[in-house]
Amino acid sequence: MGTPNTPNTPNTPSTPASRNLVVLDMAGTTVADGGLVERAFERAAERLGVEPGTADHQAKLRYVRDTMGESKISVFRHLFGTEEMARRANSAFEEAYGELVDGGLIAPVPGARETIEKLRAEGRTVVLTTGFARVTQDAVLDALGWQGLADLTLCPADAGGRGRPYPDMVLAAFLRTGAVDDVRRVVVAGDTAYDMLSGRRSGAGLVAGVLTGAHDRAALTGHGATHVLDSVTELPRILLESA
Structure with a gap:
């Protein structure tokens, strides 16, 4: 099992520093849990x-x-x-x-693994977050073969116990990785209104809602999404366009 407190060695940035920390939700955003x-x-x-x-x-x-x-x-x-x-x-x-x-009733959102790999290959630090407890988060990562896929994984207990809509997990990612020097350079992506609130309350500069999970476009934009994407697979393109 990976430890939540020690991120992998960050990649050497090859992209503009403005978007080098990407905080991604799991269920509904990168993981299709089928209800x-x-x-x-x-x-x-x-x-x-x-x-x-x-x-x-x-x-x-x-x-x-x-x-x-x-x-x-x-x-x-x-x-x-x-x-x-x-x-x-x-x-x-x-x-x-x-x-x-x-029981095998879980799978990646199509293209999510490749997207995470692409973001890291571009020199970005990727953090996976969840509202689940650590034991459940690890069970999901194990089932998908995703241990070590991201630079860091966080659950509410890793951020003082408060999950979304509080900004604590995003801020924990910012502090623990040291990937950027300004929280406005953080990117947050998720499928729920609470993901959007968490991102905006943290001060993240780009907060993307995705339509592969729980909430629709109206809910995402109504709670602060700066972008709404059909899938997390669109995120690398958005980051390049907004650099």
């Missing part, structure tokens, strides 16, 4: 006594959909009220998601 977040939540909720098909179940599932991209423990704090219940729900969710990942 596994919802499926894992439904399994976890049932284990905690939320009966499928009830109004309570539907309301909770709707909140999960609306808050895609947020730290999962934060979602469960809202849904279940107490810290104890939230932690039980989060553990059940992580277990259920891990079971689904182990």
Whole structure:
């Protein structure tokens, strides 16, 4: 397993310094999880006594959909009220998601791996972020054979415990990699409104929404996207155009 605290040796920059740190979301942006977040939540909720098909179940599932991209423990704090219940729900969710990942129900967004490799070959530092816990993030990376693909991987616990929409993971990437000397030179890409908020609140100069995940163009632009892309594969072109 890779450590979240020690990034790989940065590539020697060959591109303008203005865009040399790229912070990418995982599920929905670089990873196509086929609705596994919802499926894992439904399994976890049932284990905690939320009966499928009830109004309570539907309301909770709707909140999960609306808050895609947020730290999962934060979602469960809202849904279940107490810290104890939230932690039980989060553990059940992580277990259920891990079971689904182990079942092979996960794949890269088409072209995502090649895009990350291209960005790094251009001299850019790439950081993968998630709202999942480290154990789940590592399970996804292992399933895809992505350990070591990016320069650094971060989860909310690596940034003081606060996930999106807080800017903490983006700022942690900025501080830990040292890839750029101005946060306005950071690029953030994600598929949710919370990704956009996190990027804008961090001060990142380019915040790209992608349409391969949870939220549509209106939600992404409404929460601060500077660009909206059909896929993360368009990002290298956008970076060259905006250099």
